[in-house]
Amino acid sequence: MAPHHAKRHNPEPTTTLRMIVTAQRLLHSLAIALLAASLSAAAWAQRGDEDTSNVYMTGPEVRPTAPIDGDLVAAAGRISLEHPVEGDAVLVAGSIDLRAVVGDDLRAAGGIVSLSGRVLGEALIVGGSIAIGPEAAVAGRTWLAGSDVALGGRFHNGVTAYARNILVLAEITGNVRLVGETIEILPAARISGTVTYVSNTEIKVHPGARVSGKIVREPGTFPVLRLPGWPPFRPLLMFGLLAAGALLLALFPRFTASALRAVGASPLSSLGLGTAILFSGPPVIVLLVITIIGIPIALVLAGIYAAALLAGFLVTAFFVGERLLQIARRQAATGYWVRVAALAVALLLLWFVRHLPYAGGFLILLALVIGLGAMVLQAFSNYAGRA
Numbered sequence: 001m002a003p004h005h006a007k008r009h010n011p012e013p014t015t016t017l018r019m020i021v022t023a024q025r026l027l028h029s030l031a032i033a034l035l036a037a038s039l040s041a042a043a044w045a046q047r048g049d050e051d052t053s054n055v056y057m058t059g060p061e062v063r064p065t066a067p068i069d070g071d072l073v074a075a076a077g078r079i080s081l082e083h084p085v086e087g088d089a090v091l092v093a094g095s096i097d098l099r100a101v102v103g104d105d106l107r108a109a110g111g112i113v114s115l116s117g118r119v120l121g122e123a124l125i126v127g128g129s130i131a132i133g134p135e136a137a138v139a140g141r142t143w144l145a146g147s148d149v150a151l152g153g154r155f156h157n158g159v160t161a162y163a164r165n166i167l168v169l170a171e172i173t174g175n176v177r178l179v180g181e182t183i184e185i186l187p188a189a190r191i192s193g194t195v196t197y198v199s200n201t202e203i204k205v206h207p208g209a210r211v212s213g214k215i216v217r218e219p220g221t222f223p224v225l226r227l228p229g230w231p232p233f234r235p236l237l238m239f240g241l242l243a244a245g246a247l248l249l250a251l252f253p254r255f256t257a258s259a260l261r262a263v264g265a266s267p268l269s270s271l272g273l274g275t276a277i278l279f280s281g282p283p284v285i286v287l288l289v290i291t292i293i294g295i296p297i298a299l300v301l302a303g304i305y306a307a308a309l310l311a312g313f314l315v316t317a318f319f320v321g322e323r324l325l326q327i328a329r330r331q332a333a334t335g336y337w338v339r340v341a342a343l344a345v346a347l348l349l350l351w352f353v354r355h356l357p358y359a360g361g362f363l364i365l366l367a368l369v370i371g372l373g374a375m376v377l378q379a380f381s382n383y384a385g386r387a
Helices: 002-009 013-028 030-045 231-251 253-265 267-290 295-329 336-354 359-386
Strands: 055-062 072-081 089-098 106-115 123-132 142-151 159-168 171-173 176-185 190-192 195-199 215-217
Touching: 072 267, 089 267, 106 267, 231 253, 231 295, 231 336, 253 267, 253 295, 253 359, 267 295, 267 359, 295 336, 295 359, 336 359
Parallel strands: 055 072, 072 089, 089 106, 106 123, 123 142, 142 159, 159 176, 171 190, 176 195, 195 215
Antiparallel strands: none
């Protein structure tokens, strides 16, 4: 009986091996699952039917070469849309340039979003920088969120905008709600409605701007994110990142090595795709939460999103560590503990980079999105190899 109990309390090697293999497959599909879930959730939220005229596109760059009779759902490093879309357009990319006509609603998320076309339905745009050109027009309601928003063109059913800096030089029919740190209404602006705003400073209305309704300032301030320093916890954070990186390398050595090669071989594609995924996750998660019945999917997607961001940052840290070792030893590292030590040095270096004035935060964000994009490229490569 004793030997029998001992076997029950100690997992067999084959069982442990199966667990590791299963975990490896999970990481291989982690990035591709995030992107696929984002696209499918966005399409599901739009409640599109099984119309064969709908188009689904992805890759480093998406540029449709002909008009689209149905809906367009696309995710890429860069999206350029010059031909009309008859239905909805759901776009996720590092850079989005939309110059065509969208026959129904527009849903876009990206690092840089430029709109100079016409939207015959509603527009929901989330991005780091959003520029609406003077030729643009939106027939339905417009909702914008980003860091910098420049609002030109014509809007026929009001505008709601959340951004750090907001410039308004558009013709707007209906009420306008603006939430930002700095808000300016430029001379070219024509607003036939009430302007309600929340800001840390007084709104600037330049001479020549016309606002037919009232300008109302609501109480409150634009939230500026400032993370506490918490110096005693910084070593714990560094050890946590190091432990996560060591676990990543131990469980998925081949995938990690392949992702590192993708960083070196395709940095621009990695940057574009990583930026697209960085901005695609939060809007889709929020959209699923709003639908109520999608909350369980949103929770799962939020976990995948957080894990992907962590893994992406660690991939770039490993890449930096490998390059440091190549400089020091003139050859790639092969030992596990040597690579972990190189990771520790890379994390310290990135920590110092983080404190560089002005550029530090941007460089850390750059490291995160490049690693995330490389991981996705490798996941696509593995998926295509099995197909």
